[in-house]
Amino acid sequence: MTGNSLDFGPRRHPRRMSLTPMIDVVFLLLIFFMLASRFGTDAVLPVAAGAEGPGTTWQGAPRLIDIGPQSLALNGVPVAAADLAAALAPLMPAPDAALVLRPRDGADLQRLVEVMDLLRAGGFDTLVLVE
Template identity: 75%
Template sequence: MSGDSFDFGPRRHPRRMSLTPMIDVVFLLLIFFMLSSRFGMDATLPIAGGAEGAGREWQGAPRLIDITPDVLMLNGVATGEDALIAALGPLMPSDDAAVVLRPRAGADLQRLVDVMDRLRAGGIGNLILIE
């Protein structure tokens, strides 16, 4: 017995743990939270499309505001942002008359929203946005 050793058979390699089920669970959780979460608050801008403007008969003088990155043009005449409401006053036949907004090349969405906010603050709420 002194030179004899115990024979337990062939040596077994330790079994590796599979990562596939864990990766599947992580991806399922990721998909669940992506589908169940809200990414942000939905914001809406109350503007009229072209259909509303075409549905009614136009009244009064033209009221077209071209929005460029640098200047606002009321009926083709450059108008300062501070003077825009005052310049629109004589052109408005009634308080709910429509004003047409036309963003030009280079004007970004924030510029358009700023002009819309300025018009609403001045009491002009019926805005029609065209291309």
């Protein structure tokens, strides 16, 4: 005995608080906010809702563009992407006439957007998307 009647053994040091649970919570919150937030702006793809507006009739030659994974066809005739604008020019009754885009099996969204960008670069802005 050391002179104290209430001797409970050697003195223990208080346990240090672990920071691991707090770090885990911080990382979970970080992941949550990264997944829940939006980075940048969304791209807007203007696509016509109807052929050329309600109550209008189709004018001019057919302008159906079939979009395949690696190919394009204008009215059923295969055409290269570089030649698409030139092949469409004689079929257009007016500069703002609609073009009908039809993705085929295997064509993903990226392929559709690439063709839409190609058509816009060629001066064709009125696009109608069908299934």
